[in-house]
Amino acid sequence: MIKVRTVFEKKGRAKYISHLDLNRFIMRVFKRSGLPIWYTEGFNPHPYIVFAMALSLGFESDCEIMDFNLTEGVSFGKIKKILNDILPEGLKILYVTTPEHKIKDIGKAEYSVECITENPEENEIFLTELQKFLELPEINVEKKTKKGIKLVDIKPLTELTNIINKSDNIVLNMRLPAGTQNNFNPMLFIDAFSAVSSVRFETGKISRTGILCADGEVFK
Amino acid sequence: MLREKIEKYLLDVQKPSRYIGGEMGSIIKNPDETDVSFAFCFPDTYDIGMSHLGMKILYSLTNSRENYRCERVFAPSEDFEKIMRENDIPLYSLENLQPVREFDFIGFTMQYELSYTNVLNMLDLAGVPVWQKERSENLSPIVVAGGPCVCNAEPLADFFDIMILGEGEEVNLELMDLYYKHKQKGSSRTEFLRDAVNIQGVYVPSFYNVEYNIDGTVRSITSDEGVPAVIHKRIISDFDKVYYPDNFVVPFTEIVHDRASVEVLRGCIRGCRFCQAGFLYRPFREKSGESIYSQAKALCENTGYDELSLASLSTSDHSDISDMLSNLIDYTEKNKINLSLPSLRIDNFSEELLEKVKKVRKSGLTFAPEAGTQRLRDVINKNVTEDEIMNTCRIAFEGGYSSVKLYFMMGLPTETDEDIVGIAELAQRIVDLFYSIPERPKGRGVQVSISTATFVPKPFTPFEFEPQDTREMIERKQKLLIDSVKTKKIKVSWHNSDVSLLEAVLARGDRRLSKVIYTAWKNGCKFDSWGEHFKFDVWMNAFKECGLEPEFYACRKREYNEIMPWEHLDYYVSKDFFIRENMKAREFKTTPNCREKCSGCGVTAMTRRACFD
Numbered sequence: 001m002i003k004v005r006t007v008f009e010k011k012g013r014a015k016y017i018s019h020l021d022l023n024r025f026i027m028r029v030f031k032r033s034g035l036p037i038w039y040t041e042g043f044n045p046h047p048y049i050v051f052a053m054a055l056s057l058g059f060e061s062d063c064e065i066m067d068f069n070l071t072e073g074v075s076f077g078k079i080k081k082i083l084n085d086i087l088p089e090g091l092k093i094l095y096v097t098t099p100e101h102k103i104k105d106i107g108k109a110e111y112s113v114e115c116i117t118e119n120p121e122e123n124e125i126f127l128t129e130l131q132k133f134l135e136l137p138e139i140n141v142e143k144k145t146k147k148g149i150k151l152v153d154i155k156p157l158t159e160l161t162n163i164i165n166k167s168d169n170i171v172l173n174m175r176l177p178a179g180t181q182n183n184f185n186p187m188l189f190i191d192a193f194s195a196v197s198s199v200r201f202e203t204g205k206i207s208r209t210g211i212l213c214a215d216g217e218v219f220k
Numbered sequence: 221m222l223r224e225k226i227e228k229y230l231l232d233v234q235k236p237s238r239y240i241g242g243e244m245g246s247i248i249k250n251p252d253e254t255d256v257s258f259a260f261c262f263p264d265t266y267d268i269g270m271s272h273l274g275m276k277i278l279y280s281l282t283n284s285r286e287n288y289r290c291e292r293v294f295a296p297s298e299d300f301e302k303i304m305r306e307n308d309i310p311l312y313s314l315e316n317l318q319p320v321r322e323f324d325f326i327g328f329t330m331q332y333e334l335s336y337t338n339v340l341n342m343l344d345l346a347g348v349p350v351w352q353k354e355r356s357e358n359l360s361p362i363v364v365a366g367g368p369c370v371c372n373a374e375p376l377a378d379f380f381d382i383m384i385l386g387e388g389e390e391v392n393l394e395l396m397d398l399y400y401k402h403k404q405k406g407s408s409r410t411e412f413l414r415d416a417v418n419i420q421g422v423y424v425p426s427f428y429n430v431e432y433n434i435d436g437t438v439r440s441i442t443s444d445e446g447v448p449a450v451i452h453k454r455i456i457s458d459f460d461k462v463y464y465p466d467n468f469v470v471p472f473t474e475i476v477h478d479r480a481s482v483e484v485l486r487g488c489i490r491g492c493r494f495c496q497a498g499f500l501y502r503p504f505r506e507k508s509g510e511s512i513y514s515q516a517k518a519l520c521e522n523t524g525y526d527e528l529s530l531a532s533l534s535t536s537d538h539s540d541i542s543d544m545l546s547n548l549i550d551y552t553e554k555n556k557i558n559l560s561l562p563s564l565r566i567d568n569f570s571e572e573l574l575e576k577v578k579k580v581r582k583s584g585l586t587f588a589p590e591a592g593t594q595r596l597r598d599v600i601n602k603n604v605t606e607d608e609i610m611n612t613c614r615i616a617f618e619g620g621y622s623s624v625k626l627y628f629m630m631g632l633p634t635e636t637d638e639d640i641v642g643i644a645e646l647a648q649r650i651v652d653l654f655y656s657i658p659e660r661p662k663g664r665g666v667q668v669s670i671s672t673a674t675f676v677p678k679p680f681t682p683f684e685f686e687p688q689d690t691r692e693m694i695e696r697k698q699k700l701l702i703d704s705v706k707t708k709k710i711k712v713s714w715h716n717s718d719v720s721l722l723e724a725v726l727a728r729g730d731r732r733l734s735k736v737i738y739t740a741w742k743n744g745c746k747f748d749s750w751g752e753h754f755k756f757d758v759w760m761n762a763f764k765e766c767g768l769e770p771e772f773y774a775c776r777k778r779e780y781n782e783i784m785p786w787e788h789l790d791y792y793v794s795k796d797f798f799i800r801e802n803m804k805a806r807e808f809k810t811t812p813n814c815r816e817k818c819s820g821c822g823v824t825a826m827t828r829r830a831c832f833d
């Protein structure tokens with residue numbers, strides 16, 4: 001059995017495919033590919049395919065991780081070509097590799113969120129208010145968990161790594177806790193800010209830009 | 221740009237991937253590089269429309285012509301329709317996200333009567349005038365209808381430029397070819413329509429004039445000069461060789477039938493007297509076992525589906541059923557594909573095949589006796605005997621099954637209380653059978669579900685003359701059935717009979733109903749086939765407003781010599797045959813199936829050859 005990790009992008013029309021739908025859809029892609037995919041054993045055998053992290057509906061990404069096993073060796077270049085010939089617009093395998101980290105090593109994820117102010121002249125105000133917001137002692141938001149809704153202070157968890165003011169939009173890059181146990185959606189922060197900001201804005205493109213291990217190393 | 225506008229709102233609606241296209245297998249052509257475009261509209265939501273086989277066939281077929289382009293269009297759900305209307309997003313196609321009104325053809329497939337209001341709603345969303353006479357003399361867009369409902373399309377006559385009778389594989393392309401010529405010539409709409417009537421199967425309703433008697437029945441249907449008086453349907457004569465797609469569009473989101481499907485035969489040899497499809501698609505034609513096998517294989521390989529179904533009215537009637545199934549089961553098993561089989565007549569299967577079939581059959585046990593007594597089953601010519609039902613149930617119970625589903629109709633011609641009570645008695649005998657079998661599944665009780673639908677008399681059947689039971693009659697029979705059931709092991713359910721009334725009106729209606737459909741739609745009716753959307757009161761008010769009575773269409777007995785609203789449409793089976801069959805039904809006499817003995821239904825006058833060698 002050969003373990004394979006692929007890094008793929010999800011963009012354009014494909015960003016409207018929900019995680020659940022992607023799971024079902026990818027089975028068909030593999031079925032069609034003819035790749036010697038390894039099936040789980042047991043009562044109801046199915047191809048073993050795992051996505052490291054779910055991506056919210058509407059988000060784009062160029063760092064999604066999909067793992068699967070093959071029963072016999074196929075060159076990475078060939079796997080990439082076979083899958084990309086099948087995948088529809090918006091889904092593309094960027095590279096294929098042997099897993100270095102375990103999925104449970106994932107600790108953080110990076111996002112970039114485009115904020116579009118209704119009136120671009122208010123960009124400066126947006127930025128000043130954002131600075132002030134970041135200086136608050138705590139930022140409490142409601143977060144859905146398996147046990148129901150609970151109040152979480154996201155201030156210590158949110159790292160705003162950089163802010164770019166591009167006249168017709170402002171891009172916020174941030175790093176948030178991620179992993180099998182603890183996942184934070186960048187919209188928690190954005191919505192909290194939007195609730196107190198005097199500037200009206202909408203979000204444009206939202207992307208996941210990186211998946212990292214707990215120690216900050218890029219997940220591979 | 222339209223795409224940006226759409227994307228702006230997509231995350232606010234349920235299942236957005238239904239509105240953006242780009243699925244695996246979809247065919248996206250450059251509009252500038254094609255000569256004729258066809259927007260294939262299904263008048264229901266994506267989830268339902270994407271399951272429809274006819275659309276898949278014609279989509280791939282049209283796109284197989286390099287210079288033609290076919291794109292898919294579905295009715296948006298309520299949440300998205302609201303957004304579309306508020307933000308001036310016109311109805312658009314899924315491939316190029318192009319407004320439907322820019323297409324050369326806007327084609328609807330009419331599968332059921334209760335989708336008529338959706339057609340008006342979609343035309344309106346597209347920004348195309350719903351009334352045919354209000355469209356300009358510009359050549360495009362030509363609004364076309366096809367599908368089984370077109371056999372009596374009169375209630376829709378005022379909305380369509382063209383209706384296509386019968387099977388579309390050849391005539392659609394012929395129509396597009398002709399259109400292309402007129403497009404190059406710069407013809408007007410009327411010039412093109414005038415020429416189109418020369419293609420067999422093409423019906424242009426606006427070239428026909430209908431007059432009525434004082435009692436409301438049709439007095440005459442006359443065609444304009446130079447237009448054929450009768451329109452004959454189209455059929456594919458070499459069905460084994462007819463185009464079949466080797467790939468489907470594979471949706472991201474779940475749809476009703478999400479699987480590969482191969483059409484194994486068209487038409488039906490049975491001649492059940494209530495069944496419109498059984499007559500509309502005559503004569504019976506089948507694909508060879510090899511074609512079925514290779515088409516199934518190609519489809520599974522190209523789509524990656526892990527489920528395969530066989531499409532037909534009655535798969536058991538395939539002449540090579542044993543080998544055909546046996547080969548398919550071998551292939552699907554080897555490739556980890558589920559083969560979903562319909563209820564099969566298993567009388568002539570070998571032991572070996574039976575074993576194979578048993579292994580793949582996972583679906584429940586269902587029967588459609590349609591009527592509760594042998595007498596009434598003879599009236600409707602439904603060739604199922606109680607022995608057959610009992611035998612199959614016995615085998616199934618011994619094999620571990622413990623639930624059975626039975627389908628019946630209520631309000632059939634000649635029906636008496638005895639027939640209704642007979643439904644409950646049949647179910648009771650199945651319950652008793654279960655407990656008489658020593659090998660029955662232990663620890664579980666038996667469950668027999670009875671599902672009844674109100675009988676809807678349809679055009680082009682021997683029962684086209686028959687009145688439908690009124691609501692009061694049906695309600696009394698439903699109560700009688702409930703009272704006749706003596707155990708909790710039998711469950712009874714039924715369809716809403718108001719829906720059946722409307723279905724009966726639209727199925728056998730005439731042109732005057734266009735106004736009613738329009739009024740109902742204007743007052744908010746759409747998705748009438750969805751229980752939660754069905755507004756019976758609004759429909760009844762629409763009838764009143766237009767001065768028409770639903771009972772006139774649904775509950776009136778029609779004489780054999782009455783001119784039917786569809787009298788000028790020919791589906792090959794003659795009216796004489798329907799009259800003969802109707803008379804036989806009244807005498808409780810059955811008619812043999814086509815393979816046993818030809819009953820001279822009239823089909824050969826058009827096909828000019830015997831249906832079976």
Ligand code: SF4
Pocket residue numbers: 502503504814815817818819820821822823824830831832
């Ligand atoms: S012509 Fe005879 S065999 Fe052919 S469909 Fe009619 S009844 Fe059946």
